[in-house]
Amino acid sequence: MKRRAKTLAGILSSVFITLFGLLVVTFLIGRVIPIDPAIAAAGDQAPEAVIRALRTEMGLDQPIWVQFYRYVVQILHGDFGASNVSHNLVTSDIARYFPATFELAVLALLVSSLLGVPLGVWAAVRQGRLADQVIRVVCLAGHSLPTFVFAMLSLLIFYKTLDWLPGPGRQSIFYTDMVPVFTGMITVDSAIAGDWDAFFDALAHMIQPVCILGYFSMAYITRMSRAFMLHALHDEYIITARAKGLSPATVIWKHAFPTVAVQLVTVLALTFAGLLEGSVVTETVFEWPGIGRYLTNALKNGDMNPVIGSTLLIGVIYVSFNLLADLLYRLLDPRVR
Secondary structure, eight states, rough: OHHHHHHHHHHHHHHHHHHHHHHHHHHHHHSSSSSSSSHHHHHSSOHHHHHHHHHHTTTSSSHHHHHHHHHHHHTTTTTTOBBOOOOOOOBHHHHHHHHOOOHHHHHHHHHHHHHHHHHHHHHTTTTTSSSHHHHHHHHHHHHHHHHHHHHHHHHIIIIIIOOSOOSSSOOOOOGGTSSOOSSSOOHHHHHTTHHHHHHHHHHHHHHHHHHHHHHHHHHHHHHHHHHHHHHHSSSSHHHHHTTOOOOHIIIIIIIIHHHHHHHHHHHHHHHHHHHHOOHHHHHHHTTTOHHHHHHHHHTTOHHHHHHHEEEHHHHHHHHHHHHHHHHHHHHHTTOOO
């Protein structure tokens, strides 16, 4: 019991230190940028008296440690301030944009894991043969080629030339604002409302960005699955299982793969966290109103409250999924416990 308590305390302290470091970094981002926060809020043409008054109101004339204390208290109360461009609360903006990214991330993870894990296992089993070489080349292309190349080619071929899929955007103009908002995810909301025309239109718009995000995630999952499986296939218990005359399928899927599956928990968790971060390039090319595009537009406009709020959200997502992966790993693997 004492050992478990010590382990739990170590995990919680690590999470606390990471989150505190994230607060420090985001605070410094808002203070060391070339754009004065007061000028950004008031505008370049604002009188000097207005800027001074705003600096006092924002607490920028206080010592740095006082500013940091007020910043932490503000964040702990869920107050990320308002956007200087839209004048909306950052929390409301994030609540509006994040479901679009979540919708893409779930489908992209589903595609990448259903393809990546079997391909990685197959490549390991066929190590050095043609199938293994082809899979490795496909994964290498997924890691090496820029995302915007695939995005632009996809639009050129499937939208412009063949006209098989709809273009950029989340919905066709006809269906815009036609579905009542329940979750912010169009496919879910249209299914709840029973509007199947809007559902299939939204699903069609998701095919290209989901496939591109899924492909790049699949390349990573396949590579890791192959590496884990290669290591598992050379363990002594696998050699023993083969010596007993068990079929190759039984050796692979009933003996080797369970140990690989435990290791893949961390890979899938971090992949999902990366997808939830929002692919800036993919969302920009396809004009997808997700958190990645929201963060990009805020950076272009020097709008720091959305930048800080989005950065904190992304950091919390990564820390949370790291913690979840660690707990699942301990739960599934008795050797770690």
